[in-house]
């Protein structure tokens with residue numbers, strides 16, 4: 184048997200073993216049309232399989248947690264096409280962010296936590312780039328640009344930490360805050376089906392009113408109007424001064440000052456499963472004693488111990504596991 188069930192990131196109890204802050208608020212790449220529910224891992228664990236490479240899920244390389252350029256819709260991996268067959272599930276296209284200088288991001292308390300422009304090129308949403316990268320070259324490690332200000336797990340974690348609340352210490356959503364001038368600059372249409380006003384997009388004529396309007400299943404506490412007003416006033420002062428002394432956003436150009444004001448869902452995705460079942464080099468699943476579980480193989484995102492994004496890892500491991508499993512088959 185070969186387990187290739189695609190990982191565990193949609194299983195909130197499972198992913199919280201890696202970091203308790205990964206609560207229900209975070210959507211997963213592939214949802215809401217496919218769920219990485221950990222069913223393969225759980226079935227194997229029930230017969231004694233070991234997990235492996237657990238640290239990989241939270242390491243600061245690659246974009247395991249990602250912010251994408253769509254806001255105002257829950258499943259914000261893309262700006263969706265209204266004609267796609269799963270549109271009834273996603274409900275709104277989302278608004279395409281061209282420049283993160285156009286807005287600020289706040290946690291559920293209404294506080295900024297990072298330089299939003301780090302989401303713009305050349306940084307994008309990937310951290311710790313190796314430049315130049317030469318396969319197999321020992322100098323690669325010296326060419327890593329470690330930039331903790333990239334919007335990746337580290338930054339999401341800052342928001343998580345800043346607003347984490349008992350009893351379950353959920354940090355709540357991240358909201359993009361902007362004004363009527365932002366909407367005009369981007370020619371956004373802020374009505375359905377472009378935004379989802381059912382808990383993922385809000386507007387009001389004052390910032391104080393906007394804060395208390397935000398109601399969402401994942402917002403653990405109400406946002407305080409005075410906090411959001413203070414955050415925006417401080418940011419507008421940075422625009423006047425030309426310097427963001429809190430997070431170093433370079434020359435923030437636009438004040439947030441013209442009503443109506445908006446709050447759009449901008450919570451990142453948990454994208455990859457990088458921890459899973461322990462396998463050996465033949466793809467055989469191993470137990471807690473380090474012994475092979477006879478006849479059980481695994482590959483892809485359900486396998487642990489190989490810290491790489493995407494199809495390359497999955498198809499290679501599938502090939503290896505399939506080849507060895509086929510060789511094990513008794514001949515007639």
Ligand SMILES: Cc1cc2nc3c(=O)[nH]c(=O)nc-3n(C[C@H](O)[C@H](O)[C@H](O)COP(=O)(O)OP(=O)(O)OC[C@H]3O[C@@H](n4cnc5c(N)ncnc54)[C@H](O)[C@@H]3O)c2cc1C
Pocket residue numbers: 187188189190212213217222223260482483484485492493494495497
């Ligand atoms: C939106 C998105 C974009 C991506 N873009 C890229 C990209 O550009 N390049 C790249 O390299 N990678 C990309 N990836 C990652 C890549 O798609 C995955 O790493 C890869 O598909 C994982 O392969 P897998 O075989 O492990 O699992 P999957 O491809 O997830 O396959 C698992 C299969 O098992 C089925 N399954 C699950 N549980 C059970 C069960 N209990 N019983 C029976 N069947 C079950 C599922 O329905 C599914 O068909 C992307 C992923 C997403 C979500």
